[in-house]
Amino acid sequence: MLDLTFNNLTADKKYGIGFFKKTIGAAIKEAGLRSAGVELSINLVGEGRIRSLNKKYRGKNKTTDVLSFPLQEKLDAKALKGGILSLGDIFLSLPVAKKYAARQGVGLDYEVSFLTVHGFLHLLGYDHEKSSLEKQKMFSLQDKILNKLDF
Template sequence: MIDLDIINNQDIIEYKDDLIVLLNKVVEKSLEVENVEGDIEVSLSFVNNSEIKELNRDFRGKDKETDVLSFPQYENQELIKQENNIVILGDIVISLEKAKEQAREYGHSFEREVAFLTSHSMFHLLGYDHDTEENTKLMREKEEKVLELLGILRKS
């Protein structure tokens, strides 16, 4: 069972229930692609640009806005798969304000952008990083595979 706990801490960008349904599918598909099973919990918070800037400063030492932050509870998938109880995978924080800006910039829908950011963050929670060119390529392939499997295309 997958429990996606969504917390809306912003009031700038309105969204529909369809977005929540989509993000549940993204989380499920990300876990499926990695063969991670069991009782999984993920927290997903929607914030505005000022709040994510503050979090980015406090937790990463970068005093600037960003689109998404990931706070994994485990270092790698082996540790996740060893758990016998409910696995609290970690926290995802998305600036819906920044996602809206980026969707316009990239020429695709807001829903596609938030789905991408969720997929991106899920792979961080699953132990991936984009710290090298090789790791970035691998992570991008996985993110795009999830979106492709769900029919979420770049221009959708």
């Protein structure tokens, strides 16, 4: 079961909750979380908001594409309360996603899914900045999930 809270704080209304349920659903399946209930929030924001969050929580006064705020430091049996795994919050900058998609020559749907999956994996504790092995594990699973979606 997926309990997804979705907030679109941008003027662009192209993306709704259904798009993110499909993307996160594929990620849940590939990450092996099928038996657990999963709850998280996805927030589409503009460049000003993502910059403000990046500065406040990471000390970086610049825009970024996606930020994840996990509720759990470590995912273990204690994190699974009442069969529900509360993961945390993902903030995704739609204007930055548009720029990255254009720069990389990919469709916006792909880029938004990519950033969503990337943020989701951070909520699960993956960290590509930790080590090259961790980076390889995270990006391998990320690619596997994205390949399950039709792009």
